[in-house]
Every structure is written in C-alpha cells, then in structure tokens.
Amino acid sequence: MTYRVIQWATGGVGKAAIQGIVAHPELELVGAWVHSEEKAGRDVGEIVGGDPLGVAATTDTEALLGLDADCVHYAPVMPNPPELMRILESGKNVVTPLSWFYRGSRDWSELEALCQKAGVTLHGTGIHPGGITERFPLMVSALSRAVTHVRAEEWSDLRTYGAPQVVSDLMLFGKTPEEARKSPMVQFMGGGFCQSIDMVADTLGFALDDEKRTTHEVSAALEPIDSPIGVIEPGRVAAQRYTWEGLVRGEPVITVRTNWFMGEKGFESGWSFGSEGERFEVEVKGDPSSLVTFKGWHPESVEAGLERNPGIVATAIHGVSAIPAVCRAEPGIKSYLDLPLVAGRAARELSRSGRA
Ligand SMILES: NC(=O)c1ccc[n+]([C@@H]2O[C@H](COP(=O)([O-])OP(=O)(O)OC[C@H]3O[C@@H](n4cnc5c(N)ncnc54)[C@H](OP(=O)(O)O)[C@@H]3O)[C@@H](O)[C@H]2O)c1
Incomplete structure (x- = not known):
C-alpha cells in the first residue's frame, strides 16, 4: 500500500x-x-x-x-x-x-x-517537543522503578538555524535584554512543551500541581559575535535559556529546557556547552537512573547547518x-x-x- x-x-x-x-x-x-x-x-x-x-x-x-x-x-x-x-x-x-x-x-x-x-x-x-521531550523519556522510564524526576534538555548553537526571521523577529536575539524578555516564543513554545510535560506526567502518574513553572533567562554578548542575523554587539542578547517545569507540591518532577546560544561561550552569564558540546539529553531519575545523550543532530559547522541542519x-x-x-x-x-x-x-x- x-x-x-x-x-x-x-x-x-x-x-x-x-x-x-x-x-x-x-x-x-x-x-x-x-x-x-x-x-x-x-x-x-x-x-x-x-x-x-x-x-x-x-x-x-x-x-x-x-x-x-x-x-x-x-x-x-x-x-x-x-x-x-x-x-x-x-x-x-x-x-x-x-x-x-x-x-x-x-x-x-x-x-x-x-x-x-x-x-x-x-x-x-x-524532536523538542515531539521526541526527546516525551516519547524517548517515556521509553527510557520503563527501565526504572519509582521515578522521581524526568529531564529533557537541549544545547544548541543557534547560529546554525537557517530561519533568520524566526531567530531575530520572534526569538529576539540581537535585541536588548528588556526587549528579548518580551519574546512571544515563551508563550508559543510553552504551548507545545507543556503538552509534552502533561504526556509524561499522565503516563507516569505524577500528581502535577495545576500551574507549571516557566523561566526565561537571557544573557548578553561580552564581545561582538558574528551571526546569520548580523553582528550581535556587546550588551545585546546572544544566549537564551527557556525552562518549563511540571511540579508536585511546588517541587520540579519534570524539567524541559532549551539552551540556545549564539556560539559556544562569551556571554555575561558564563553559560557554555561544557566539554560535551552541543547535544540533547534525556534523564530519568529512579531505581536505577538513566542518562541518554543524543548526538548527531547538530551540524559540523555553522555553514553546514545553514545549508541543512540535522536536527531539522x-x-x-x-x-x-x-x-x-x-x-x-x-x-x-x-x-x-x-x-x-x-x-x-x-x-x-x-x-x-x-x-x-
Ligand atoms: N517540534 C520540533 O521539534 C520542531 C523542530 C524544528 C522546527 N519546528 C517547527 O516547524 C516549523 C517549520 O520549521 P522550519 O525550520 O522549516 O522553518 P523555516 O525554515 O522558517 O520554514 C518555514 C516555511 O514556512 C513558509 N512561510 C514563510 N512565511 C510564512 C507565512 N507568513 N505564513 C505561512 N508560511 C510561511 C515558507 O515556506 P515556503 O518556503 O515553501 O514558501 C517557509 O520556508 C516551525 O513552526 C518550527 O517551529 C518544530
């Protein structure tokens, strides 16, 4: 057929x-x-x-x-x-x-x-949401007894994302921290990520609080950064971290996070990809705990990513x-x-x- x-x-x-x-x-x-x-x-x-x-x-x-x-x-x-x-x-x-x-x-x-x-x-x-956020954590969770926390997290160099309009006009990279904090992406992406949190919670049986916690952190460039949306000057937003959490009695039991940076380091916050570089992680804490790292969904270079991004x-x-x-x-x-x-x-x- x-x-x-x-x-x-x-x-x-x-x-x-x-x-x-x-x-x-x-x-x-x-x-x-x-x-x-x-x-x-x-x-x-x-x-x-x-x-x-x-x-x-x-x-x-x-x-x-x-x-x-x-x-x-x-x-x-x-x-x-x-x-x-x-x-x-x-x-x-x-x-x-x-x-x-x-x-x-x-x-x-x-x-x-x-x-x-x-x-x-x-x-x-x-993939995020739609894969590492819920499908793969649920699969991995079947190997653990008494699950206490589930995490899905991404570290990506946004210079490789070939949608400059989205990066500049919606995510508000290159803008002032005050402007970027008003990004409509928090609302738009939260709509999807919170569905994934609910899928994990409902399947595992977490008694989630009614309200989820959303945290949007931005960080400015220390030096000028070359990017597909132009040079990001010092003081302008070059790194953003979005976190959504499902809570039980105010404590996180499901954490979903994107670390989206223009490059690997050089931000006021001191954030970096660390020694493991760009990646996606799925972690399930329980008995036993599992940590799965997904590699291969990031391009070899900024140029290669703009041509064809493996995550996309x-x-x-x-x-x-x-x-x-x-x-x-x-x-x-x-x-x-x-x-x-x-x-x-x-x-x-x-x-x-x-x-x-
Ligand atoms: N769930 C996930 O893990 C995940 C991951 C990546 C992306 N996404 C989502 O998938 C969607 C597509 O992503 P993408 O990377 O392919 O984006 P993209 O490269 O920016 O392409 C989007 C396409 O939408 C069309 N378009 C442009 N302006 C439009 C408008 N005003 N109204 C309607 N269509 C318009 C264009 O199509 P033509 O070029 O054909 O004219 C454009 O090429 C986005 O919503 C993105 O958030 C989800």
Missing part, C-alpha cells in the same frame, strides 16, 4: 520531509504548498536541490485540497488553525511538528469532532516515518501513546524492496 502525501511549506523541515517522503517505500509525493510566490510553479525536486520530481509547487490551497491524497505533512513557519481545519475537512490526515502533541486537559473538542466527521487523524511530532532533518523524518501509522489509525487526534511503534526504513540499497 502506498500513501499519497502533500508537503505543506518548503522551509528547512519541509525540504527534508520531501526527501524523506521520496525515499520512503510506502509514500508517494503528490503535491507541495509554498508560501513564497517565487517558488510557485517550480518543480519540488529542484526546490530541494535535487532532480525534478514531476510535482510542481503551488500557493493554491484549494487546488491542493482537491487532490486525491492521504496525508499532509504540515510545516509552515507558524500554525494557521483555520488552514489546518480546512485540510482536515478535505479528508486528509495531518502530521505536523508545530503542535498537537498531546491533548491532556486542553479543550480540543472542535478539532477532535472535525477529525471524527472527516474520518481523519491529526498527529503532532518532532530529524524533526522532518520523525514526522514522515509516522505517516503510514497515522494513515492507518482510527480518526481523531492521536499521540505516540495511541500509535504503534514508529520506526525508520532501511536505505534503498539495503532494503528487501530495493526502493526504500
């Missing part, structure tokens, strides 16, 4: 998803939505820097929704709920790294009813890998807790079918 897939947006995630869809033995790329007029009409293969694929990119939403397709991999820069609802309404399953990781006690009844009516499934995935590729492929299971699932909003194990696929030259 081959599932027909439309890619929605061709930024870093979208381009890697297209490569993933094309390489996947159970998937076929049948369409692509683009935001930018310059990309409209171009062959999608060329947009991702490869051979033509015979699929033209389009800005025409209705034409795409009229296509016979099983699933949309939805990866625009920000979620557009009415647009997402139109996609679901048209009878297409949706996989996305933008949100909808786990409902918990949120009121998603309108979206759930729409999925039921249209007979489709919506699944949120990614991992985000995209986690979604692509889930598409067959999502297409086969019962209608509704489904998290990892509802789907069978999602796995990758063998390289083409090593696979049974010869076309992986």
